[in-house]
Amino acid sequence: MAYEHIVDKNRCKGCQLCVAVCPKTVLEMSDEVNTMGYFPVYQARPEDCIHCTTCCIMCPDVAITIKKVVEDKAE
Numbered sequence: 001m002a003y004e005h006i007v008d009k010n011r012c013k014g015c016q017l018c019v020a021v022c023p024k025t026v027l028e029m030s031d032e033v034n035t036m037g038y039f040p041v042y043q044a045r046p047e048d049c050i051h052c053t054t055c056c057i058m059c060p061d062v063a064i065t066i067k068k069v070v071e072d073k074a075e
Helices: 017-021 054-058
Strands: 003-007 027-029 041-043 064-068
Touching: 003 041, 017 027, 017 054, 054 064
Parallel strands: none
Antiparallel strands: 003 064, 027 041
């Protein structure tokens, strides 16, 4: 089953709590400023993500989500 890791860059305030709790050190801080003037987090190593949702749980701004990707089975 496939999953999609989504970071709402304009919602992220750059607190780095998700970076600290990621067991696979997948997340890093961006060099680019978002529309609110913060440096948001991004998924630096998406191939290492185990979709544990720890980052989603830790984020106080609900800026990170992990969703199941529904595969459309064309018959």
